[in-house]
Amino acid sequence: MAKTPFHDRDGYIWMDGEMLPWREAKTHYLTHALHYGTQVFEGERAYDGNIFKSVKHSERLLNSAKIIHMPMKYTVQEIEDIKQEVMEANGLVDCYFRAGAWRGSEQMGIDVTGSETHMAVAVWEWGSYFDPEVRAKGVSLKTSQYAKPAPHTAPTQSKCAGLYVLGTMAKYEAQQAGYTDAFMHDHEGFVAESSGANIFLIKDGTLHTPIADRFLNGLTRQTIIELADNLGLHVNQRRIKPEEVETFDEIFLTGTAAEITPVGKIDDHLFTPGEITKKLISAYDGRVREQ
Numbered sequence: 351m352a353k354t355p356f357h358d359r360d361g362y363i364w365m366d367g368e369m370l371p372w373r374e375a376k377t378h379y380l381t382h383a384l385h386y387g388t389q390v391f392e393g394e395r396a397y398d399g400n401i402f403k404s405v406k407h408s409e410r411l412l413n414s415a416k417i418i419h420m421p422m423k424y425t426v427q428e429i430e431d432i433k434q435e436v437m438e439a440n441g442l443v444d445c446y447f448r449a450g451a452w453r454g455s456e457q458m459g460i461d462v463t464g465s466e467t468h469m470a471v472a473v474w475e476w477g478s479y480f481d482p483e484v485r486a487k488g489v490s491l492k493t494s495q496y497a498k499p500a501p502h503t504a505p506t507q508s509k510c511a512g513l514y515v516l517g518t519m520a521k522y523e524a525q526q527a528g529y530t531d532a533f534m535h536d537h538e539g540f541v542a543e544s545s546g547a548n549i550f551l552i553k554d555g556t557l558h559t560p561i562a563d564r565f566l567n568g569l570t571r572q573t574i575i576e577l578a579d580n581l582g583l584h585v586n587q588r589r590i591k592p593e594e595v596e597t598f599d600e601i602f603l604t605g606t607a608a609e610i611t612p613v614g615k616i617d618d619h620l621f622t623p624g625e626i627t628k629k630l631i632s633a634y635d636g637r638v639r640e641q
């Protein structure tokens with residue numbers, strides 16, 4: 351059965367100061383963001399009515415906008431209030447948020463003079479990012495032919511729409527080859543992340559994760575580092591060479607959407623979700639519901 355398209359659903363979307371019926375939250379074809387990728391966004395999850403790391407997400411939204419030189423009209427507190435209103439208007443407690451801000455149709459062209467920033471927040475029920483059956487066994491990743499861009503070639507610390515074109519290409523190609531997602535290296539050839547989630551690799555009881563100075567330092571990644579520390583597990587943030595991958599015992603992805611997703615395969619190398627991954631999944635499940 352075809353999935354209900356996102357524009358044709360019930361509910362409410364907050365947009366530019368108004369709580370609009372879902373189907374009326376529209377933008378014009380000549381919207382700057384649609385032509386030049388000038389949108390920044392957040393993906394957030396609420397558990398039992400509490401948005402996990404809500405303030406951190408709102409702060410990151412403002413920071414993403416600042417990086418791409420896009421002025422924002424709302425403060426962190428105002429964004430917090432809007433998210434609450436949207437969740438209440440939609441009568442949801444366990445849900446996924448998309449808060450976004452973009453350059454509108456006041457201006458076309460690469461020159462952004464006269465452009466205005468628009469903002470919207472939508473929320474909907476969204477279970478597992480990956481198919482639950484696939485997730486239980488561990489997802490499969492295929493090394494992408496594309497590298498994550500170097501920080502001086504793209505706004506790598508901004509959660510900016512334009513950056514995601516590469517991720518969609520990488521993920522599409524991995525899926526065409528029968529894998530769940532892409533395994534991406536950085537511009538220097540070290541392990542980076544998947545198309546939309548950070549990565550942790552475990553060996554001899556220690557977690558290893560790439561230094562997040564060239565891709566998004568995910569809030570889930572930061573939470574895992576905290577939780578591992580609480581569990582007495584050492585986390586080694588370092589450059590990781592792709593040829594090391596086969597030497598690890600357990601691997602998992604982290605992200606707001608992906609939460610903690612075990613990896614069962616990278617290219618031809620197989621991994622089994624083990625005790626440490628399971629412990630961290632359980633610690634994360636507890637942590638997101640504990641506020």
Ligand SMILES: Cc1ncc(COP(=O)(O)O)c(C=O)c1O
Binds near residue numbers: 605
């Ligand atoms: C490219 C990329 N890396 C990592 C992450 C994980 O970030 P977070 O844990 O803050 O959701 C995301 C998701 O936002 C992402 O899109």
